[in-house]
Amino acid sequence: MSSQSKVIELDIIEAQYTQFLGKRYLFLLVLALITIALAGTAVTLGVIKLSIGQVYEAILHNFLPDQFQATEEAQRVVWNIRLPRILFGILAGMGLGIAGAVMQVVLKNPLASPYTLGISSAAGFGAAVAILLGQGFFGSYLIAGNAFVFALLSSMIIVAIARHKGATPEIMVLSGIAIMYFFSACTTLLEYFADSDAVKGVVFWMVGSLSKASWNELYVLCFVLAVCIPILVWKSWDFNVMSSGDETAKSLGIDVDRTRNLSMIISSLIVASIVAFTGTIGFIGLVAPHIARMVVGGDNKFVLPGSALLGGLLLAGADVVAQHIMPPVILPIGVMTAFMGIPLFFYLIMRRRKGYW
Template sequence: MFATHVRHSVALIICITIALVSLFLALSFGAADTSIQDVFNSFIYLNDASFTSRIIFELRVPRTLLAFLAGAGLAIAGLILQTVTRNPLADPYLFGISSGASFGVVVLMAFVGISAGFMLSAAALLGSLLAMSLLILIATRQQGGQVESMLLAGVALSFLFSAFTSLLLYWSEPQAVAAILFWTLGSFARAQWATLWVPFLVITLCTCVMISFRRQLNAMLLGDESAITLGVKVHRFRLLMLILSSLITAVLVAMCGGIGFVGLMVPHIVRFFISQGTVAGLLITSLAGGTFMVWVDVLSRSLLRNQELPVGVITAAMGSAFFLSLLFFRKSKV
């Protein structure tokens, strides 16, 4: 027991170190030529008003922090869904949460013309809660196989909201369509210091709630009947966890657009190396998601000269390749 605790603590310290180093190194990548020494000098001389320092502190630092928060939040949201459904392939996209949040934001952008501010977060939250309400309503009608019904209903709702979003794009003005399409593919270009506290607060609170309920989450992995035997109010607890996942997804969709596969891939990878039923395991999952997204953002800014690739395109390509290879090697072992 003591050896396991030490191993988890060492793994957590290593992940924290990697995350901090990644955050620092990522600041040297971008359209403007800046070296690691420039980044270091900007932090040493905080009062420096040079052009390089302004680029780093006004553009790259908030963007990198938002990328880290997005990765950490999506990893936690995916872990929540995978735990309460006992399905390692569950994520906010599979359950229609992200599609519902995107639909809410697209409605606001198409009809009202608002493309920034807290109204986007509110619209995304309403859309995700609508998707979750429909999901829970459908699942509770099938008492015998609630988890299976949730998975099937989530996939159907994801396609449904995507269809509504496409229909709105078809009716919108060409200029609005271009802006909405770029937003739906995911980007951290709109990161600002003024709004960065919103995802930080939401993700931190939801992670703390998840850590406080880690015993119940571990019980859920044993099945509904076993969890009920251990004193867990399964339906109420599952609803709470789904609302937490919806809240995280809604805030991140409003600020970053659609970014898929992170909540699906990162918890699955971390699960290979460490148990996620401990405090260290939960924190490592969030740190791994944040570090992964920081380097994905670096790729989006660096792959093409003087252009920026949408982050969602990169995560979709990497996630698809990862799971296809995973399925292939599992089949080979069988």
């Protein structure tokens, strides 16, 4: 009798667990649908007035030129300006979101983000070198190329130090902070001796913008994300185990140092490919993972895709607001994400649950 009641109880737990997983898959699905809806709406908004019908005819005209007619202007506005910008916003937000989630979990630090580890100031220095001195890598992509190389360089330094001294979260976070200050100081020094117009260019680059997005950048980012995101999601169970402590993770067969270094390199690669084209866009990588965790809990199988989708939604949403809040002026996206992100962040801090971070 008693054994039978236990069996039923286990069935109930299994059903609860299945339902628990189901809700989380549903959350991801809903986020994906909202993202599509946002993209679908944003493409109809803009300074140049086009009706919804014109916009969608212009989109479909590219695939089925016979069935759908579109004006030259509508084609150009939709395909060359609006679509790449929206898609780039979504992809960049996804990349920043998932990179932030991974860095937080492998460094066991809720404050870790793509930027607290010096990647942004290194990228900023690379861009400043290109803008102020005209020196750098990759001819036509001078600024982006420089920013990319320096962003990766900063994370290589962190990983190199970690290899030498052991890949503990403390060593990585402290090295990251040191690198951040170092490159900020370098940039300041450059600006100090440069003329004011050029400095203005650096400042504009630093605040971040999606206006440079075109299909070429989009393809590059798409490729990077298509390679990196699956690797990170595939490692999500290892990340879960690692947040129970390095010793536990080792006892469960995980090569902790290697996993930590690998995930730092992959997430830095993602961030570097975004920052190079957009400049510094803050807060997405910090806030999106925390919101995701508040909804789905700590299982990285859901946190990582959730952070990516939320990041995409936040960044693309912020860009829509930045473009339309005081037309025809387009506010810098980096400012917008900070203005939208900080109140949200304070809200999260006020209502954070006990026991974590």
